[in-house]
Amino acid sequence: MAKRIDVSGLSAFYGSHRAIDDISMTVEPRSVTAFIGPSGCGKSTFLRTLNRMHEVTPGGRVEGKVLLDDENLYGSNVDPVAVRRTVGMVFQRPNPFPTMSIYDNVAAGLRLNGKYGKSRLNEIVEKSLKGANLWNEVKDRLNKPGSGLSGGQQQRLCIARAIAVEPDVLLMDEPCSALDPISTLAIEDLIGELKERFTIVIVTHNMQQAARVSDRTAFFNLAAVGQPGKLIEIDETERIFANPSVQATEDYISGRFG
Amino acid sequence: MSNAHSGAAGNGPAAGPAGSAAIQNRPAAPATGESSGSGPGPAPSGGPGSGPERRQSLSQRGLPRWAPAGFAAAGIVIGVAVGAGAGLQSRVQWGLIAVVAFLVISYAVTSAVENSRQAKDRLATSVVWVCFILAVIPLFSLLWVTVSRGMKVLDPYFLSHSMAGVPSSQAGGGVYHALIGTLEQVGIATVIATPIGLLTAVYLVEYGKGALAKAVTFFVDVMTGIPSIVAGLFILAIMLMGKIEPSGLMGSLALAILMMPVVVRSTEEMLKLVPNELREAALALGVPKWRMILKVVLPTAIGGITTGVMLAIARIAGETAPIILLVFGSQLINSNPFEGAQSSLPFYIYEQYKAGEVASIDRAWAAALVLIAFVMILNLVARGIARWKAPKTGR
Numbered sequence: 296m297a298k299r300i301d302v303s304g305l306s307a308f309y310g311s312h313r314a315i316d317d318i319s320m321t322v323e324p325r326s327v328t329a330f331i332g333p334s335g336c337g338k339s340t341f342l343r344t345l346n347r348m349h350e351v352t353p354g355g356r357v358e359g360k361v362l363l364d365d366e367n368l369y370g371s372n373v374d375p376v377a378v379r380r381t382v383g384m385v386f387q388r389p390n391p392f393p394t395m396s397i398y399d400n401v402a403a404g405l406r407l408n409g410k411y412g413k414s415r416l417n418e419i420v421e422k423s424l425k426g427a428n429l430w431n432e433v434k435d436r437l438n439k440p441g442s443g444l445s446g447g448q449q450q451r452l453c454i455a456r457a458i459a460v461e462p463d464v465l466l467m468d469e470p471c472s473a474l475d476p477i478s479t480l481a482i483e484d485l486i487g488e489l490k491e492r493f494t495i496v497i498v499t500h501n502m503q504q505a506a507r508v509s510d511r512t513a514f515f516n517l518a519a520v521g522q523p524g525k526l527i528e529i530d531e532t533e534r535i536f537a538n539p540s541v542q543a544t545e546d547y548i549s550g551r552f553g
Numbered sequence: 554m555s556n557a558h559s560g561a562a563g564n565g566p567a568a569g570p571a572g573s574a575a576i577q578n579r580p581a582a583p584a585t586g587e588s589s590g591s592g593p594g595p596a597p598s599g600g601p602g603s604g605p606e607r608r609q610s611l612s613q614r615g616l617p618r619w620a621p622a623g624f625a626a627a628g629i630v631i632g633v634a635v636g637a638g639a640g641l642q643s644r645v646q647w648g649l650i651a652v653v654a655f656l657v658i659s660y661a662v663t664s665a666v667e668n669s670r671q672a673k674d675r676l677a678t679s680v681v682w683v684c685f686i687l688a689v690i691p692l693f694s695l696l697w698v699t700v701s702r703g704m705k706v707l708d709p710y711f712l713s714h715s716m717a718g719v720p721s722s723q724a725g726g727g728v729y730h731a732l733i734g735t736l737e738q739v740g741i742a743t744v745i746a747t748p749i750g751l752l753t754a755v756y757l758v759e760y761g762k763g764a765l766a767k768a769v770t771f772f773v774d775v776m777t778g779i780p781s782i783v784a785g786l787f788i789l790a791i792m793l794m795g796k797i798e799p800s801g802l803m804g805s806l807a808l809a810i811l812m813m814p815v816v817v818r819s820t821e822e823m824l825k826l827v828p829n830e831l832r833e834a835a836l837a838l839g840v841p842k843w844r845m846i847l848k849v850v851l852p853t854a855i856g857g858i859t860t861g862v863m864l865a866i867a868r869i870a871g872e873t874a875p876i877i878l879l880v881f882g883s884q885l886i887n888s889n890p891f892e893g894a895q896s897s898l899p900f901y902i903y904e905q906y907k908a909g910e911v912a913s914i915d916r917a918w919a920a921a922l923v924l925i926a927f928v929m930i931l932n933l934v935a936r937g938i939a940r941w942k943a944p945k946t947g948r
């Protein structure tokens with residue numbers, strides 16, 4: 296299931312503003328890749344180019360290639376809807392659908408995409424909620440609204456919703472930034488489990504988190520405000536944190552940035 | 554914050570302005586009685602004459618809770634006294650004097666007993682209350698007059714009979730034919746205007762960009778300002794060209810023209826309130842855009858959309874001009890909106906009032922009451938739906 300991502304020469308624009316410039320990297324299947332870098336350097340923008348969510352923003356435009364197991368996401372015959380079904384996404388702020396129950400939230404991706412039998416649906420919902428470490432907390436109130444959960448539970452609900460459609464790749468944009476340490480730990484454990492099945496890319500501002508969960512780390516930076524963000528280096532996480540090859544990375548990691 | 558000093562500490566308001574010295578000791582101000590709404594903020598300025606040095610205590614002398622009611626009573630007394638004393642004829646003048654007296658008293662007393670910041674606060678609150686009451690008086694008097702005059706002939710007979718064979722000078726007859734007409738015409742107009750309005754709003758919010766969206770927005774704005782008689786004339790022109798006879802449907806078309814822009818506007822606002830994150834969440838699940846709109850955006854906004862549609866219905870239910878032009882009016886029951894003249898409630902009211910007989914004017918008031926009740930029921934239904942469908946917060 297898990298797929299390799301090959302990015303080459305990718306730039307993304309907001310209108311005429313170039314937000315990221317000429318990024319090339321490879322994301323290995325069944326691994327966790329962390330993106331770190333200062334605010335505004337284009338991590339979220341880059342992440343959103345990986346499932347064609349960037350073009351949803353007004354004025355959003357992309358140049359370059361993203362290969363998902365040799366298939367170019369930006370090829371002329373590619374349907375963005377199909378891409379997003381293959382490459383799932385979890386957002387920074389939990390965003391369960393307010394009109395739907397917990398059950399319906401998890402089933403949303405499946406229901407909105409096609410027909411499933413009731414027992415099959417029950418099965419998938421339970422499996423996804425278990426996968427997101429949420430099942431025990433919500434199994435007695437599956438019909439209550441999803442917005443009635445705590446922030447951390449909502450975020451795990453969103454993860455369950457994302458993995459219910461069985462994507463090949465899971466993108467997570469600062470999934471823990473609004474959460475307490477315990478929920479954060481739960482989600483980090485979850486990421487460790489999920490990487491058995493998915494290719495995971497996670498954006499984080501938390502160095503320890505990047506060190507804890509990721510196999511490889513990519514450092515992004517921008518030359519100055521208003522300049523496009525660039526990939527500085529990507530390497531094994533241990534190497535990035537112990538002995539990065541670029542001085543800027545070391546400065547950023549050790550807090551000497553800016 | 555708990556050490557409540559009794560009395561003014563240190564430099565309480567020194568002697569107020571000459572005039573208010575007498576009023577100052579009227580409401581015996583207990584130190585514990587915080588004036589309503591005023592937090593125990595650090596209030597540096599005491600009354601006039603207090604120096605720049607800061608107050609020590611956080612608590613301060615305050616007026617009791619019932620003070621505003623007292624001010625209002627005093628204002629009314631002054632208004633009545635001055636009005637009667639000066640022999641003013643108009644009750645409106647009495648009321649204005651009472652209002653001014655109320656505002657002056659509340660400002661003066663508060664600035665004397667408390668401080669000038671509190672006094673400004675009190676003045677603003679008082680002005681808001683006065684405006685509220687000024688706005689409510691016409692509403693209630695209208696309701697009162699309509700109910701008291703309308704109840705005279707309003708009974709099941711009135712609701713279930715037409716005016717067939719009833720001369721306008723005679724009592725009896727009813728509103729059934731007009732009620733049928735209103736229900737059918739408004740119903741058809743709603744069926745025409747709601748889908749078009751909804752889809753237009755969805756287009757504008759979810760898809761529209763560039764020149765076409767701007768043009769649509771512009772024309773919706775223009776349509777919002779169309780007077781109902783113009784919409785009526787427009788349809789009339791078509792009828793004359795096509796040699797079409799007046800019927801309920803023609804009236805519905807004009808009503809639909811009036812209703813559409815209202816639906817578009819309100820739906821647009823409601824759709825804009827749906828957070829973008831929900832749209833992105835749905836798209837990121839690999840949901841096609843049209844399904845996202847249908848299953849996520851519209852359900853999230855459905856409460857507000859329903860309210861908007863109901864308000865638009867309420868607006869067109871009272872239209873008279875297009876009905877006069879296009880539906881022609883009738884004394885008989887005609888439940889077929891596609892053929893022949895019909896009546897409608899606003900038209901019926903107009904017609905009965907114009908007849909000028911005692912009995913017919915009674916009927917006009919009763920019909921007005923029926924119309925108000927119709928709109929009110931719609932409103933309640935809309936609120937019910939909005940509450941029932943609104944996103945549930947769970948806790």
Ligand SMILES: Nc1ncnc2c1ncn2[C@@H]1O[C@H](COP(=O)(O)OP(=O)(O)OP(=O)(O)O)[C@@H](O)[C@H]1O
Pocket residue numbers: 309312314332333334335336337338339340341352521
């Ligand atoms: N919707 C938008 N329209 C225009 N410019 C945008 C938009 N979103 C982001 N940008 C710009 O693109 C650049 C990269 O933004 P991005 O959100 O990718 O940064 P980030 O690395 O995710 O930052 P953070 O760590 O704060 O989330 C910034 O300069 C930002 O101003």
Ligand SMILES: [Mg+2]
Pocket residue numbers: 338339340468
């Ligand atoms: Mg970001």
